[in-house]
Amino acid sequence: DGYTVAILGATGAVGTRLIQQLEQSTIPVNKIKLLASYRSAGKKLQFKGQDVTVEEAKPESFEGVDIVLASAGGSVSKKLLPEAVKRGAVCVDNTSAFRMEEDVPLVVPEVNEAALYNHHGIIANPNCSTIQMMVALEPIRKAFGLKQIIVSTYQAASGAGQSALNELYSEAQDYLDGKDMHADIFPTKGDEKHYPLAFNLLPQIDVLEDNLYSHEEWKMIHETKKIMLGDMDSPEIKVTATCVRVPVPISHGESIYIEVEDKSATTEKIQELIRQAQGAVLEDDPKHQIYPQPINAVGKRDTYVGRIRPDLENEGAFNMWVVSDNLLKGAAWNTVQIAERLVADNLVHN
Ligand code: A2P
Numbered sequence: 001d002g003y004t005v006a007i008l009g010a011t012g013a014v015g016t017r018l019i020q021q022l023e024q025s026t027i028p029v030n031k032i033k034l035l036a037s038y039r040s041a042g043k044k045l046q047f048k049g050q051d052v053t054v055e056e057a058k059p060e061s062f063e064g065v066d067i068v069l070a071s072a073g074g075s076v077s078k079k080l081l082p083e084a085v086k087r088g089a090v091c092v093d094n095t096s097a098f099r100m101e102e103d104v105p106l107v108v109p110e111v112n113e114a115a116l117y118n119h120h121g122i123i124a125n126p127n128c129s130t131i132q133m134m135v136a137l138e139p140i141r142k143a144f145g146l147k148q149i150i151v152s153t154y155q156a157a158s159g160a161g162q163s164a165l166n167e168l169y170s171e172a173q174d175y176l177d178g179k180d181m182h183a184d185i186f187p188t189k190g191d192e193k194h195y196p197l198a199f200n201l202l203p204q205i206d207v208l209e210d211n212l213y214s215h216e217e218w219k220m221i222h223e224t225k226k227i228m229l230g231d232m233d234s235p236e237i238k239v240t241a242t243c244v245r246v247p248v249p250i251s252h253g254e255s256i257y258i259e260v261e262d263k264s265a266t267t268e269k270i271q272e273l274i275r276q277a278q279g280a281v282l283e284d285d286p287k288h289q290i291y292p293q294p295i296n297a298v299g300k301r302d303t304y305v306g307r308i309r310p311d312l313e314n315e316g317a318f319n320m321w322v323v324s325d326n327l328l329k330g331a332a333w334n335t336v337q338i339a340e341r342l343v344a345d346n347l348v349h350n
Contacts, residue, residue, distance in 0.1 A: 002030030009072030128330025145261030
């Protein structure tokens, strides 16, 4: 008894957190396989105090594996997860490779755990910015209905991976040393031009599309609809997003404007919903200057909500500020949490 679990991308910013979150989880782990690129093969990492040698990820690596937790990039997932499924594993994928496929559940356990029952071997973990917004808004949607969401994000550097986070630190060092900053990664590896993030803001996350939105903004719009309404193109809730990379190492912030259907909603009622909500913590005491901040969310599994206030011009509209560790609830914790639910609901099969 117990499961054989493979972590794909184990050496990365999310992968190292996947190891920690799995160590702390309720999942009985019999055997752990740590997989990464050929560059990391032979490197030693620890799981529950034991040395584990990292292996190069290949289709055969998934022989005998029950659960795969993947965070090695979209192209790696596209190539290797079908191979893992073929060999009988259930995969929870942190990349965007399969999120919009009809038979792939896109899950935030606090919101749509039941979607797990429809899996065919692959379950997708949503985008980090989408996840924390769902934790904050689903209780409000359930109680009062949602007509519209307008979100602006303040996204941490680590969302682009460990090498991107290192780039922010070296730029900051160069800036303070009076040297030129050198950029190779931000705003996104996959585009032509690169700009420094240190002491700057970049209103581009992922590529800019022909419709003038970034791919990150597109993800927030359509993932929200798929998670809340089960239909990535549902017109029922209007969603728009502006995604901005900020020179913060870890934890995303979001300024969110919502319009609710039920006009009986008040700030106090929304605060109470957040207080009761699973995975959410209310940090909202303006008199004492209490509100969520990225540095306080680092290393925590919860999503912090504050600055809740009624819009002064539009009835039934509210503004709020939401912060969460993008590497934990935005990635590793949500992934392990999904795997815990798969185990608890006896869904580790395909
Ligand atoms: P490696 O460290 O060997 O390059 P991050 O998101 O922090 O950039 O991490 C990406 C993760 O994905 C790392 O663990 C990286 O391993 C892994 N990875 C990158 N390319 C591949 C690949 N082709 N096959 C397997 N793992 C990969």
